Amino acid sequence: MSQSHRDSGSISGGRLTEFAELFHAHFERIYRYLDRLTGDRELAADIAQEAFIRLHRRGSLPDAPAAWLITVALNLVRNTRSTERRRRELLTPARGEQVQADAPPGPDETVSRAEVRGHVRATLDRMPERERHMLLLRAEGYSYRDIAQTLGLNEASVGVLLGRAKRAFRETYGEIHDAH
Amino acid sequence: MHIDDERIQRLLHGELSGSDELTIRGHLAECADCRSRLAQAQRDEAEVDALLREIDHPVPTVTAAELANAAQRRAAPWLRWAAMIALALGVAGAAYAIPGSPLRRWVNTLTHRAPPAPPPPPAAPAAPPQFPDSPAAGIALAPGIGFVVRFTNPQPIAQIDVLLTEGAEVEVRALSGTATFSAGSDRLVVEARGRATFEVRIPRTAPRVQLMVGDKRILLKEGSHVVTEPSGYCRSASAVRYVCQLQR
Numbered sequence: 001m002s003q004s005h006r007d008s009g010s011i012s013g014g015r016l017t018e019f020a021e022l023f024h025a026h027f028e029r030i031y032r033y034l035d036r037l038t039g040d041r042e043l044a045a046d047i048a049q050e051a052f053i054r055l056h057r058r059g060s061l062p063d064a065p066a067a068w069l070i071t072v073a074l075n076l077v078r079n080t081r082s083t084e085r086r087r088r089e090l091l092t093p094a095r096g097e098q099v100q101a102d103a104p105p106g107p108d109e110t111v112s113r114a115e116v117r118g119h120v121r122a123t124l125d126r127m128p129e130r131e132r133h134m135l136l137l138r139a140e141g142y143s144y145r146d147i148a149q150t151l152g153l154n155e156a157s158v159g160v161l162l163g164r165a166k167r168a169f170r171e172t173y174g175e176i177h178d179a180h
Numbered sequence: 181m182h183i184d185d186e187r188i189q190r191l192l193h194g195e196l197s198g199s200d201e202l203t204i205r206g207h208l209a210e211c212a213d214c215r216s217r218l219a220q221a222q223r224d225e226a227e228v229d230a231l232l233r234e235i236d237h238p239v240p241t242v243t244a245a246e247l248a249n250a251a252q253r254r255a256a257p258w259l260r261w262a263a264m265i266a267l268a269l270g271v272a273g274a275a276y277a278i279p280g281s282p283l284r285r286w287v288n289t290l291t292h293r294a295p296p297a298p299p300p301p302p303a304a305p306a307a308p309p310q311f312p313d314s315p316a317a318g319i320a321l322a323p324g325i326g327f328v329v330r331f332t333n334p335q336p337i338a339q340i341d342v343l344l345t346e347g348a349e350v351e352v353r354a355l356s357g358t359a360t361f362s363a364g365s366d367r368l369v370v371e372a373r374g375r376a377t378f379e380v381r382i383p384r385t386a387p388r389v390q391l392m393v394g395d396k397r398i399l400l401k402e403g404s405h406v407v408t409e410p411s412g413y414c415r416s417a418s419a420v421r422y423v424c425q426l427q428r
Binding site: 024039054071117124129151156157160163 | 184185186188195227228231235236244247248250251252254384385387388402403405
């Protein structure tokens, strides 16, 4: 990805149309990826929007927009998490749990469905970071090239690593499910 | 010869070239083992996707136009200042240019009354920002989206210590020897003098930072990953520290 060309202005003219096209192609899947990654829908929405605002303010479109957007979004997640960690140290344990917890199941939602959600969340949290990102990026249809570029991997081995990540996910999910 | 895991996954995800796919489909037609492995991979994929969908939330309703407006609003304060300064300069220039303008008379009076200015002292060479309290020469720069630190003369450099930090800027210090720094918006060129050792501090949050010696990349930090191959100059000393030995 060539990132040496940076302007301080915003995207304008024909590039605005390209920006809108990129938004339609990528916003939904970046949001879903971040939502699954963080388990925090509001944070995911904020960061997905912020990534596109930064793309607009960049002034020129990157050569590999998908990898660029994901890289920016991941850095924003990391920054937010380190700030959030410092903030949570000041909260009581009960308040800290409340901040992280998902919404309780609604009246029409079965308990087992909520359990599955909890198990999936726990499985993702337990996975090594690289496998987690690979699994979630592929689930959103990102190409092997984008995955390799975003995670700093050799593109030729993305398939093998993805296979391992899926196996690890299924095994960990099975262990968590059986333990309850 | 069976199909390996890499190609099973690539077939599943449409990541094979046309000729490879033809070859593999030909093999699948004849090999029950590989057909079974592909079917299992498809089931695994479907199961993982179904479980992941369980934790999804509705996508927020936001439009490209709203985000473009938000980006422009954020850029507005400095744009307003720039516009005001440009306007003020324009008005002053126009007022000066009008024949018989009182502004022109006033400027002329001032310039004729003032004693001749002494010749300016020779300008000091522009120096990059230095660490004020540090005995070692150094420079700190915001890395932006992509940043390159290039050491131009590898021979006298003994060692470069690379640290991943929680800071916001790439910092380069000459721990021994001296160096000249030339900074650009997305790069820093370091010219070492004498037998020098350096410390390079890279923010964990920097999306992409490359360390080059001449035209050779010795380290790439991209996202959360640090790659030291293929040059082999650097080795990991801990989770946050890499040591690059340049004299072997």
